[in-house]
Amino acid sequence: MKIASYNVNGVNGRLDVLLRWLKEAEPDVVCLQELKAPDAKFPVKAIEAAGYGAVWQGQKSWNGVAILARDQEPLLTRKGLPGDPDDSHSRYIEAVVDGIVLGGLYLPNGNPYPGTKFDYKLAWFRRLHEYAAELLKLEVPVVLAGDYNVMPTELDVYKPERWTNDALFRVEVREAYRELVSQGWTDALRELHPGERIYTFWDYFRNAYGRDAGLRLDHFLLSPSVAERLSKAEVDKHVRGWEHTSDHAPVWIELADGPVKQRKKR
DSSP: OEEEEEEOSOTTTTHHHHHHHHHHHOOSEEEEEOOOSOGGGSOHHHHHHTTEEEEEEOOSSSOOEEEEEETSOOEEEEESOTTOTTOOOOOEEEEEETTEEEEEEEOOOOOSSSSHHHHHHHHHHHHHHHHHHHHHHTTSOEEEEEEOOOOOSGGGBSSGGGGTTSTTTOHHHHHHHHHHHTTTOEEHHHHHOTTOOOOSEEOSSTTHHHHTOEEOOEEEEEOHHHHTTEEEEEEOGGGGGSTTOOSBOOEEEEEOSSOOOOOOOO
16 A cells, blocks of 8 residues: 655646656555645546545645545545644644545644744644544554654754754754654654655755755654554655656655564664
């Protein structure tokens, strides 16, 4: 089973890129972020023509998340992260596909630091902690995939000394990510590529992609029963080089039908 996450940075404006990648990569499930479109403007007909069922939560101009499943309709289980009934941002969607609970998320950016946007980011992270802990208690297969807007370690950022006071790399945000993982989740990319510099985002400015001056912002966190099936975790970096593409590249994992050979603990 191939599960992907892709911050598409405008689902309608970059629909040609999304459809091209879907045809090339053939993922079974895709979590999309930054739709930047209200519900009524989600391109469901084009997605269905590509062979995917979809559930989504849009928002005009900003945010927006969706889950696509090849040759089937995802079973929607939740729109919105619990814990704040006044939060109007479309940042979390959840569905079941082939027995796996998939949480697609777009965590707040948080800049500028300090400020109300940074405070909102930490509050959203706390809500995610609480809900993720509840999901683990269910002891069912869960994948939390999306744009977390955090570089967890210095290995995940080009020139980390330049990012010390950025909301993507502030010590409070990295600690929040560590605390989340420590609940019992597995960071899929780091599990299979423990010492590699792997990026998922390259800014449009200063030839960042050409210089490989990137950031790892997009993550897969796997519950224990999913982690034992993890066989691959990669980034489709070349997609970032396409014309009119997103500043993120698609990230994906592959799950075996059963447990893979146990990896050495680090």
